[in-house]
Amino acid sequence: MKSAVVAALAGLSFTTAWAAGPNLVVNGSFEADLIPLNSWSIRPTITGWVGAPDIELQHDLEGNVAQDGVQLVELDTFYNSAMSQTLNASGLVELSFWFKPRIGWGAGTQGIEVSLGSFSSVVMDTATGIGPTPAWQRFSTQVDLGSSGSAVLRFAAVGTSDMAGGLIDNVSVTAVSAVPEPSTAALALAGGLGWVAWQRRRRPG
Numbered sequence: 001m002k003s004a005v006v007a008a009l010a011g012l013s014f015t016t017a018w019a020a021g022p023n024l025v026v027n028g029s030f031e032a033d034l035i036p037l038n039s040w041s042i043r044p045t046i047t048g049w050v051g052a053p054d055i056e057l058q059h060d061l062e063g064n065v066a067q068d069g070v071q072l073v074e075l076d077t078f079y080n081s082a083m084s085q086t087l088n089a090s091g092l093v094e095l096s097f098w099f100k101p102r103i104g105w106g107a108g109t110q111g112i113e114v115s116l117g118s119f120s121s122v123v124m125d126t127a128t129g130i131g132p133t134p135a136w137q138r139f140s141t142q143v144d145l146g147s148s149g150s151a152v153l154r155f156a157a158v159g160t161s162d163m164a165g166g167l168i169d170n171v172s173v174t175a176v177s178a179v180p181e182p183s184t185a186a187l188a189l190a191g192g193l194g195w196v197a198w199q200r201r202r203r204p205g
Contacts, residue, residue: 020094021175024087025153028097028171029068035059037070042077052082052156058167067098067136068170075112075157076165082156087116087173090149096140097155097171099123110166111159116173117151119143122158123166136169142176 026048027033035041040058044051056074058064066072075081093116101110113122123139145151153173157165 021177023172023174024089024093025171025173026085029066029169030057030071030073031069033057033071035071040074046083049083049085052084054081055083056081063133064167066169067100072167072169073155074165074167075155076159080157080159080165082154084152084154086150086152088149089151089173089175090145090147092142092144092176094140094142094174094176095119095153095172096138096174098136098138098169100134100136100167111157112166112168113154113156113158114139115152115154115156116143117145117148 027046028048030046032047033041033043035057037059038061040056040061042054042056044054046055046057049055054077056077057071058074059071060066064072064074073083075083095114095116097114099112111122113120115121119141121139121141153171155168155171159165
């Protein structure tokens with residue numbers, strides 16, 4: 001019986017889940033600086049973020065409804081613009097944000113570059129807001145920030161500089177850690193070990 005249990009242990013497999021920590025981004029849904037309904041505001045900074053040179057906040061403007069809360073950011077103010085914040089972070093993190101093209105504007109004007117540490121990617125470089133109302137889409141990836149302790153998160157408009165850029169909302173960066181979870185085989189083994197213990201109790205003294 002012991003050899004059977006050892007054999008089962010040798011064949012045991014585990015799956016890996018990722019446990020996410022709290023959001024490291026300050027004001028990731030852009031709700032901290034509330035502006036009136038159906039309005040926009042261009043500012044050099046908003047809570048948590050620094051513009052380069054400025055940032056455009058919108059509150060349900062021209063049908064562009066926020067993905068989370070009531071406000072969003074557009075990155076193309078009077079020209080292509082950018083925004084960034086420095087995060088206290090290291091190790092493996094998950095970067096996530098939501099994006100969509102501005103309604104009524106065509107391809108080539110909506111592109112947004114996102115970077116975090118050494119990671120960089122462009123979204124919506126061919127997206128169009130002409131036609132059916134565009135839906136929010138989620139971008140998510142894991143980034144290894146090493147042991148630096150800090151990293152710059154940056155979004156920049158990279159399409160045509162024409163005062164109409166892509167929209168961003170619900171930005172998050174969370175630390176992740178591996179958590180082993182027993183697979184179905186492990187659960188079966190647990191049942192088998194229980195059966196072995198029951199058999200031992202049944203043996204005559």
